[in-house]
Amino acid sequence: MNVTELPTPAVVIDADVLDHNLAAMAAAHPGTALRPHVKAHKCTALAAAQRAVGHHAFTCATVREVLGMADAGLGDDLLLANEVLDLTRLRALALAQEHASITVAVDSPETVDAAAAAGLRSVLVDVNVGMPRCGCRPDEAGRIADLARARGMDVRGVMGYEGHLMMVDDPADQRQRVDDAMDRLLAAHDLVGGSVVSAGGTGTYHLHTRVSEVQAGSYALMDSHYARLGHPFQQAVHVFGTVVSATPKFAVADVGLKAMGMDHGNPTVETLDGQGADVWFLSDEHVTFVPHTGVATVGDRVRVVPAHIDPTMALHAAAWIARGHEVIDRWPIDLRGW
Amino acid sequence: MNVTELPTPAVVIDADVLDHNLAAMAAAHPGTALRPHVKAHKCTALAAAQRAVGHHAFTCATVREVLGMADAGLGDDLLLANEVLDLTRLRALALAQEHASITVAVDSPETVDAAAAAGLRSVLVDVNVGMPRCGCRPDEAGRIADLARARGMDVRGVMGYEGHLMMVDDPADQRQRVDDAMDRLLAAHDLVGGSVVSAGGTGTYHLHTRVSEVQAGSYALMDSHYARLGHPFQQAVHVFGTVVSATPKFAVADVGLKAMGMDHGNPTVETLDGQGADVWFLSDEHVTFVPHTGVATVGDRVRVVPAHIDPTMALHAAAWIARGHEVIDRWPIDLRGW
Numbered sequence: 001m002n003v004t005e006l007p008t009p010a011v012v013i014d015a016d017v018l019d020h021n022l023a024a025m026a027a028a029h030p031g032t033a034l035r036p037h038v039k040a041h042k043c044t045a046l047a048a049a050q051r052a053v054g055h056h057a058f059t060c061a062t063v064r065e066v067l068g069m070a071d072a073g074l075g076d077d078l079l080l081a082n083e084v085l086d087l088t089r090l091r092a093l094a095l096a097q098e099h100a101s102i103t104v105a106v107d108s109p110e111t112v113d114a115a116a117a118a119g120l121r122s123v124l125v126d127v128n129v130g131m132p133r134c135g136c137r138p139d140e141a142g143r144i145a146d147l148a149r150a151r152g153m154d155v156r157g158v159m160g161y162e163g164h165l166m167m168v169d170d171p172a173d174q175r176q177r178v179d180d181a182m183d184r185l186l187a188a189h190d191l192v193g194g195s196v197v198s199a200g201g202t203g204t205y206h207l208h209t210r211v212s213e214v215q216a217g218s219y220a221l222m223d224s225h226y227a228r229l230g231h232p233f234q235q236a237v238h239v240f241g242t243v244v245s246a247t248p249k250f251a252v253a254d255v256g257l258k259a260m261g262m263d264h265g266n267p268t269v270e271t272l273d274g275q276g277a278d279v280w281f282l283s284d285e286h287v288t289f290v291p292h293t294g295v296a297t298v299g300d301r302v303r304v305v306p307a308h309i310d311p312t313m314a315l316h317a318a319a320w321i322a323r324g325h326e327v328i329d330r331w332p333i334d335l336r337g338w
Numbered sequence: 339m340n341v342t343e344l345p346t347p348a349v350v351i352d353a354d355v356l357d358h359n360l361a362a363m364a365a366a367h368p369g370t371a372l373r374p375h376v377k378a379h380k381c382t383a384l385a386a387a388q389r390a391v392g393h394h395a396f397t398c399a400t401v402r403e404v405l406g407m408a409d410a411g412l413g414d415d416l417l418l419a420n421e422v423l424d425l426t427r428l429r430a431l432a433l434a435q436e437h438a439s440i441t442v443a444v445d446s447p448e449t450v451d452a453a454a455a456a457g458l459r460s461v462l463v464d465v466n467v468g469m470p471r472c473g474c475r476p477d478e479a480g481r482i483a484d485l486a487r488a489r490g491m492d493v494r495g496v497m498g499y500e501g502h503l504m505m506v507d508d509p510a511d512q513r514q515r516v517d518d519a520m521d522r523l524l525a526a527h528d529l530v531g532g533s534v535v536s537a538g539g540t541g542t543y544h545l546h547t548r549v550s551e552v553q554a555g556s557y558a559l560m561d562s563h564y565a566r567l568g569h570p571f572q573q574a575v576h577v578f579g580t581v582v583s584a585t586p587k588f589a590v591a592d593v594g595l596k597a598m599g600m601d602h603g604n605p606t607v608e609t610l611d612g613q614g615a616d617v618w619f620l621s622d623e624h625v626t627f628v629p630h631t632g633v634a635t636v637g638d639r640v641r642v643v644p645a646h647i648d649p650t651m652a653l654h655a656a657a658w659i660a661r662g663h664e665v666i667d668r669w670p671i672d673l674r675g676w
Contacts, residue, residue: 084592107583338346
């Protein structure tokens, strides 16, 4: 089948570009130096492609992601890089320890208690390295580790996500600030011990030499937000749409805000011959736009590039895999939900 | 089960408030004077509640919504208020005509051709009444109707959505502009004929006296965007979250941008005792906020009010129904996808 025959809106992954992105990151951070974050794609088939280029350890954001990865046979070393208190879900993780290696992040006595009560065996201390989100203060990390060890759990090390530094424009400023953040993480590591120091993302992957692993996820598929950083990763995913209504002044395609992560703003729209468009607005099921080449025709296909890939994937049940114009596979986006 | 025991993030619908909203709209537009739009909730159980207060005709935005409603026995009079060219999907609609009454919107020769080729029997001419989206010019509507009749289809009338007028702040200005938009729709109706003149939404439901039916959807559950209009509909849905990390300066709950429609901006956050909070930002799985009452504790529950309900529902597999604090039911959000 040709990509232009797909039912729209359709998430289409360019297999050649995906291969390029996976190879580029694997060259920079081979094997366990990268712990790919599956939250960016929520797709075990894509995770399997990441394992095929050498990465055996994965980062997850939800219990559902961990369980789905374990069930898919990708459970060599799964990190839940998030705090969870729900005992029912944590007990499901504990059961999955029978066939997968699972480590969960903790940053408080409450999260240590929950992990221990559920029967989990292994934790990482989540450290706040400057972004106002999860993670304990660096000087608290030793105490959290002690609490976990006192409950019989293995403390594998520390993690800290410098998410506030992903989009810093000035390279020298970004390098300095990432270095400062890693000072905080390594200070915590001195108090915690263990072999794992986990940090980073697609926006800072090139700045990490002092950690044991980088947690990047978006690099595999990319989005227009990350694209402006100028890293060697290319846009591998588009949402294909169909022009369903057209006037001499504007056109309307069937890719709306229910098919698109909107938190980073509007997507970009281009025609199949690569011409751009001015995007006016999105509504539930539509994007209204003006092609730079002038008039569009009802039935034309367009490519829509998400501003943020992670929530875009979460809105679709499957992605189509294309090599050139030929659709070669369909990958379920099977890690959605919580 | 108490609502505070639900796994989070959890969409929770307050049954009393829902009942109030459904009754308030049914009083204004009883029976077939309202054609509730299911895109706002994507939930056949909620549509059944709308039928229970007297509405037998429904509006849908996708083929999936139409088919799901037909399968659920809610197919007395289903309108696909959207242009679709996909013959595979349109043929599925044609098959569903065996057990449901289905009408599709058309606004071009191409959409008429597609509907006829698929074997659909009934159309409505979609008219642009001022918003740059789908719909033909009023003076083209007669020609579109003639094309449909020439293909053997029943032309039931016209529809036109004045979506650009939902949030006009000045009441007199809004009334005048809706009136102007309905002049356009009725001019088209003069050319098209048929018994249906369909328009409107939650933001303009009170201004329609010249149409045969109003298409409102958001009124049932509401969101913070529509709430500022001051209509008699109250917030019936919250996304419950759990504080998973807390510091003296801010707290973090497990309701992120993958659990929340973000196109209308950030949600609001409140504690269970009704105190507000300053929302700093959302990331994939988290909201960082500062409660107005000061410090939050790990394990606290919070209520998050979506800025836009439609895409929020599309991100969840089910909604929990609560009366007071008691969870009384779970409704699958079963009309997601396309």
